[in-house]
Amino acid sequence: MSTPAARPRPTWIDYPDTDGKPMAENTIQYEWIVKIKGSLGSAFADRPDVFVAGDLFWYPVEGDNKTRMAPDVMVAVGRPKGDRYSYMQWVEEGIPPQVVFEILSPGNRSREMQRKLEFYERFGVEEYYIYHPERDRLTVRIREGGRLVERPVTGEWVSPLLGIRFDTTVHPMVIYKPDGGPFETFDEVVSGRGKAVRERDAIAEQRDAIAEQRDAIAEQRDAALRDRDRLLARLKELGIEP
Template identity: 50%
Template structure:
């Protein structure tokens, strides 16, 4: 006897947290993914309503675990921070990621990137950025009504949603925060913090030396019977 599945006995749909694909194909691609993701988290650290993630599976349609993408970096405005195994849009007030970054590697195919573009266009991405660190080719697309359209003047472009600015040099892409601070790698950030620490220590040492010089001068004057406070 074959038992028919009813709505109460139908198996739950599983939404895997991994698609089995590596986060990156090489160290350069990985470094760019981490740099953009970490710097965006720093930028929006004070905002509880901005969620940033890297290589996180996004499921836009409840009931279909085949419709999915794992952007290299995604940004969602209007959703709280916190850990997630995947981004199930129906559990997030049906808010899609508004910003997506893809960092190209030699393994990416034209068909793959076209499918990603169609996916992001269909499911509500507002800003889509694609960077190839090998060729320093940077492309941005901005939603206009129902479509993502190429930003013709991308060099010097400022993101409407994030406020960050993109500058293309002869050998790399540079990204700047609204306050003018450049996106840095973790090593560069650590080096910057160390330099700031050393500068602070040097300033404190100079202040202490100045205080000691004043005390020495005061002692010499007092030894000669001179009280500076009574002058």
């Protein structure tokens, strides 16, 4: 009697898309994460090859669901926009997120930040930005060889890859898009749109008022011409040549 062959173990691996931890520990950290993610999305809205995500698991190694990181914000140039449950690098043609942002909170520990630095160095991040909103302090690390080397930031810094500009001469720090517009919070965007609508309506009202004035002037001119014609006709009736 033959022995039945052993059944192969399933090769399917679960890559979780959440660890159950909150994205932010406080409102300040949350506002900065949302501001950076949303403003980057707006800045590169016309670039179909720039993918921006916030708090998304990044799995760099196929078959390994333990090696992962969820940057507060990450940018992958060369990858299409679209929804993802996680960023699986082998599915993304091997392209890693080249730019990552971490917004610090009181809960961050030096060991945790060292682990993140080692992960980003190992798996191909080109630019690493760490911002501490409570201290208003920006740390910039740029890849040199296989290392993410800290660069001194005195005044302003421009991202070599994204072209965004960090201005640390003002407090709190302001980030500018490549077109010069500032990064904005959701409330500022909504408020700005409301202001733009109000300005548009005011311009429309001014345009309508000018049109009414122009019509009134045209009516006055036509009335004057009619009066002149009547006067000329009356003079002719009286035998007077004007």
